[in-house]
Amino acid sequence: MQDRAPRITGIGHAVPPRVVTNDDLAARLDTSDEWIRSRSGIGTRHHVDPGTATSDLAAEAGALALKHDMRSGGTGHVDLVVLATTTPDRTCPGTAPLVATRLGMGGIPAFDVNAVCSGFLYGLQTATAMVAGGAAGSVLLVAADTFSTIVDPDDRRTAFLFGDGAGAVVLRAGTEPTVHAIDLGSDGTQEDLIITPGGGSRSPGSDERWFAMQGQAVYRQAVDRMTRSTRGVLERVGWGVDEVDRFVGHQANSRILEAVAQRLGLPVERVVMNLDRVGNTAAASIPIALSDAHDRGLLVGGQKLALAAFGGGATWGAAALTWPDLPRA
Template sequence: MQDRAPRLTGLGHALPARVVTNDDLARTLDTSDEWIRSRSGIATRHHVDPGTATSDLAAEAGARALKADLHTGGTGEVDLVVLATTTPDRTCPATAPLVAHRLGLGTVPAFDVNAVCSGFLYGLSTASAMITAGAADSVLLVAADTFSTIVDPADRRTAFLFGDGAGAAVLRAGGARTGHAPTVHDIVLGSDGGQEDLIITPGGGSREPGSDERWFTMQGQAVYRQAVDRMTGSTREILDRTGWAVDEVDRFVGHQANRRILDAVAHRLGVPADRVVANLDRVGNTAAASIPVALSDAHDRGILRPGDKVVLTAFGGGATWGAATLTWPDLG
């Protein structure tokens, strides 16, 4: 056992109250419930109301994770806040310090990470490294996105896919020094900036500061192929590094982008369908939040049990991707 290794002690998620059904979308788009379900597996998603920002969802999810941390014997306080998001409240400043302030965490360091739909895994790697290095004993990792604010509501290709949400996890130092078994075993990450145009919001940054192209765009078929290839490849790599065989995996939690992507990756890996965790039928693609929302939801429903061997994997804009292995803790 490592001297210092991250363990999960609290988990929580938050979804906006407003539920948008496929039939709701069909009133303004040339689409139907059957068309959306057959192409994505999504039936409903949650959208923020005007005036609600990413920080609102992030703070709510963070508060729930901190409360859960107290339940497992934690302090409800942390040394660091990391927020994974593509939809910050503002271009400047970062949103994480505001989330830390709203949670009453004082003047702890806080910063944003942007790896789009791979954001939670990039944040998990960052938080884990800080704990392992001794730079922090505890980290609140939040992943939150409000993609309904950047997706063109009139775009039939993307409007049906995305929902808003936030998921949060409290990580504390475990390992030989503490006597607590670690939760996070290993993480692999990758990127390919040559494919930045696969998933992109063209305007608003320093490249095109005056552009009117404020809407998110995506090359659907190319993203599908890359997502399946990269999620499959990174999962195989992480299993090899951890020393787990595919048939040892109890739960497979992929980025909740599209049911066809999840099924294709599981099929390539040989993961049985009953071990695939999915909730995108109810929440859609919540971008960086999708994995922690799926984990928190699965924990609440009793799907994840202490001791389960869990694999996470994601693909997102950048292009970015990654995978991680965890042993599920007893969160009560």
């Protein structure tokens, strides 16, 4: 139905105040600022302090998106909350109901989605389908992760990559869509590429609590899957690569983003990057990058955007959007 077209009407993001620099990591690990920047493009990241949880960042980002929604003519209230996260406050229950309650919307449906770094795109598909199908007139989609709580701080291979943060968007039913198409995929045979081995029903008593990743294999798969998924979603909406004004990929590694842009034939200056300041914030990275780019004036109403991500599972996805004309703070 034409009046059920999902539109983005609000956006916001939040990162914890504590900044961790490459030099901070080099003071206790066998690494250096030059080594980290050359391999990832990351200069700083934000980490939560003890006592701060994923729900705290999620609620903060959600509140900002709802406030932005009101400035865009919305009500600041939604029918559904979807939270994409790999680091919930607890294994049970889900974290989304707590976030909804903290935002003053207790009683509405709320649930978690776990697709690791592809979580925002999986959540976006869920939210847009709910709006387009009439199950919800409005959805708050939050993606939040605190990977500093599951990454071994003494692991030189992973400790420098991750930051904590949350990003959120409000989607409402309208007459003209801003989200045009989403492509998703998964491959469970590659679950070991990105994994936290212990804590689940497979190994409940395991001491393997820390996140692990096969870096080179992840790089190859991420470049391949993000490229193919982006091409697929552009074909579905009939856009040529030259029509894409901004490419916003999962902010995992600058080399991955540059390689995807090169394979697509997209000029690197159209690639949105903020990982140099926030690191890899997992599911939160795309909405944080979108919110940051909007705040900096890099996104303008009417621009054609392509989004893409690769995450544990393995999971991947891409989306084609027309950026809405949203007010700035």
